[in-house]
Amino acid sequence: MKISLNWLKDYIDLSGLSVDEISSKLTMSGLEVEDVYNEYEKYKDFVVGKVTHTEKHPNADKLSLCKVSTGNNEYQVVCGAPNVAEGQKVIFAPVGTLIPKGNFKITKAKIRGVESVGMLCAEDELELGNDHSGILVLDGNLKEGTKITDALNLNDVVFEVAITPNRPDALSHIGVARDLTAIFNKKLLIPEVKLNTIDEDINSAASIEVNDKLNCPRYTAIVVKDVTIKESPDWLKTRLTKIGLRPINNVVDITNYVMHEVGQPLHAFDLDTLAGKKIVVKHYDQETKFTTLDSKERKLEAGSLYICDGEKPVGIAGVMGGENSEITNKTKNILIESAYFNPSSIRKTAKDTGISTDASYRFERGSNPNITRWACERAAELIGSLGEGKILKGVIDVYPDKILPKQIEIRYSRVEKVLGYKISNEKIKTILKNLEFKIVSEDENSLTVEVPTFRPDVEREIDIIEEAARINGYDNIPEVSKITVTLSKKFDASEFADKTRMTSSALGLFEMINNPLQNDKTASLIGSKVPMLNPQSLDMAYLRTSLIPGALNTIAKNINVGEKNVYLFEIGNVFNKKIDGDIKSFNDFTETTKFLIIISGKESLKSWQNVEKDIDIFSLKSIVNSYLYDVGLGDEFADIYNIEENTIFDLYYNKKLKTEVIGEGGRVNKQTLKQFDIDQDVYCFEFNIDLLKMIEKKPKKYQEPLKYPKVLRDFAFVFDKSILYDNIVNFIKQEGSGLLKSVELFDIFESESLGKDTRSLAFSLEYYSEERTLKEDEVEKAFSSLIDKITKKFNAKLRG
């Protein structure tokens, strides 16, 4: 919201206070000044110049050589504007002036060989408008040498103030001035309204009927007759344009003026267009259509509050007037509405219709029910003071149940308990009085105040504490660094995920964060997706069911920019719907934290030391197992391979804890890769972190290093190729005797010479005991017995 400093000064004496001081104090007491537009600073160097002579530039057809007088001095200026002419009053920028557009400083210059001292300005160069067709020609009566700030009334400072939704009272100049009176402990000057009325009584000219008292607790109106609709006087237009409003005509401008003065939205009806000279406030029980004064037809839900005349709707209450009753050039007699509407009713209508006006903005946040009369009288007074129209005697004020100020008790001790420091009782009282809270009663411990009705946000003791705190300044609250000892064991819900992230990066993976909102196709790949009711776009219409699709998109994007070797991980939540209909409870869907490892490209790059190697399924297995060992889950799970046809993977395996799948993955199949436009193999494995973190981790325990020597043996067998390594190694471990502590596969060899469909697997075995040195012959016995067993069991042939 824009607040003009010149306007503000009508209500508070700000002499001796700098713009910076005012703006920073406002910010520090809750009305944040986001921007300060200091017109005076911007234009202080420009002056009115008189063009005393022009001639063609000797060296350029399109340029003129001008003499410009500022009264005391005459300057030679080269000007490119086609409209420059002798006798004109223009805006002259002397050397040293900063030009707003482009932010450059005028210097003495030679233009095509001729000296130019200063510049004649176009409207757009001063950011006063968009016109650049020629220089701006001023009123001929202006005296040369006059500062532009005076000549064009460019001497205001406009604050852009961000008003939080709880402060409807501050949506006006008087409202902001009121906070300033509390901050600087000054007096608020509210203009006194003096009405010169004619004898005719308002009740003979109009009547008001409120049928929906709930949504319209108060409706006040005043009537002005014989008005001439015309342009507003300059002072009024200036005030409105400074705060960004477009002047329309005297009546509409005055209603806007009063709204920005005191915060009460007003609406002027053309009284002669109101059937039966009557206003009826009511709602319809069915949907209705209505054309607002911006000539748009609106559809309103049943129950929306309307302002009607004797026959039909003439305005959407609190939101916008109707085309059928608006002020036109022919309007003679007007009725000014000044009402208080139920905020939630206006809010609902504004939301339904998608209209947000200055009026609805204020009504839906809560206007002051007890200012309506002052506001419409003020508007009538201003119209009268322009010499326009006759104000009828009296107002019509339908206000059956007066809204009374709330009373709140504040305990001084509570202020201290919440804030942690004491604001003196006197200080609290002064602050509240300046904010127009009335002290009803008090004793040494507490205070009872009446809350002005323009402060709907103040309802409880804590709200009053905030008033005292913010006006006294948060800066004055001490900084207490009292770190109390926590007695209970500290809890960290993210510990396991954090450990997972640490291990993953140690394993060479980079963490990614993908958008969980996906398009239909991506979200449909796995599981049962959750649709959004109000998606931002079709690309983000569903919640992800798995981390895999999003990661495949990321891989595709990276390959596109030439990054073909990707080692990534992600930890994030995935969502699956459990029912067909609407989600009504937490049982209708699952939200699970998943951990994805995904790799593609080369495992090692070609160099003078290394040979190039592609990532393969064993690269994936290695990372997966290393991860599990590092987080203390190395021996928990059974690997299950290729158990079923899988829609995503062509090589597939999973890890199970008893019957529960804890993670799964493998090589992504070609169809899926094609869908993501990926033309290289991708391997991934997705864990359920929620399950992983529940499994009890083996506590780490010290083991004494082995004190006795190990006995090493190797053997190689030729096996039928159909026999899985897993079966062989398990057999060896099982049959190898208690002394066999480790079995490692160290070579795989295939050759026609060994026989068709066979392979040779070579193992190295470690025998040892933690208690003693083993004897050669006991190892030999175990070793040869194992060889016999393997030969028999697998029909295998010992090599060499």
Next chain:
Amino acid sequence: MLLEKINTVVTDFNKDLSQVTDLKLLEEIRIKYLSRNGLVATLFEEMKTASKEEKPLLGKSLNEMRNTITSNFNEVKEKLESEDNKQTSKIDLTLPIQNKILGSKHILTQTLDEIKSIFKGLGFSVFEGPELESDYNNFEALNFTPDHPARDMQDTFFVSKDFLLRTHTSPVQVRVMESQQPPVRAIMPGRVYRNEAISSRSYCMFHQVEGLYVDTDVTFAELKGTLISFARQFYGQNLKYRFRPSFFPFTEPSAEMDITCYICNGKGCKICKHSGWLEILGCGMVDPNVFKFVNYDAEKYTGYAFGMGIERTAMLKYGIDDIRVFFDNDIRFLKQF
């Protein structure tokens, strides 16, 4: 007799040694003379058969012989070894290597880790909550009335009438307080969603950390102390800051904390919108209405809460000017941190 042998061995040794050109030959000489069964040892063995009278003299000679041989041997050995080292140093050390590939946590995770470790040091626990939340936890229990204008500030993604993607981490406050009585001291990091058009300044999701401390005597002064301590640890010791009154439905009084813009040192720049200040977090004293919702005694307990955005913090800290790069997951970006 033995004396002669001794002299011969010394002479032979010196002759052999003079012909040694590399360490391999030297080793052969060591085996010939100085090993367990070498010539020197053999002579010592022979001394055992000598007469009592001869022994002192022989012993002395033998020792002298051994010392001479050993010292000559070592002299040559050192010489050869140093030459050998010079050979080795002819390897081209400028050859390139491939760095071991170390992965990394996302810069947002790293930023959050830093924030977490500061608050953990101040005695806060870490709690988490779901992203798909109920309207009740996200709004109602946090004192947003159904038609509260503050809901205008939050454009929400709904999945049904009563369920939505949480718009802030504050619903975790409700969950934590519902699950235990005070004292509660926790931070609650997590992902949140807003239905905002995607641009360099805003994204449909981002991350927050929420903080909450409720006990019998928690004050605004303590809130300031805690947050200043955090900001100093995170942004630097000499930082300037200010607390500005603001509004949140679930805190009263409410504040926003600004720190001096460290891009321009408070002089005013594009990043701080020429104000010289950067807003880093929102905070306040827990509104008594929230205590009512979670059945805490609002007369007995007071508490403070705060919340900050991770993306914004990381953008400021690392000079990132487009929020979208966090979620593009371009390897060239990820590898930078």
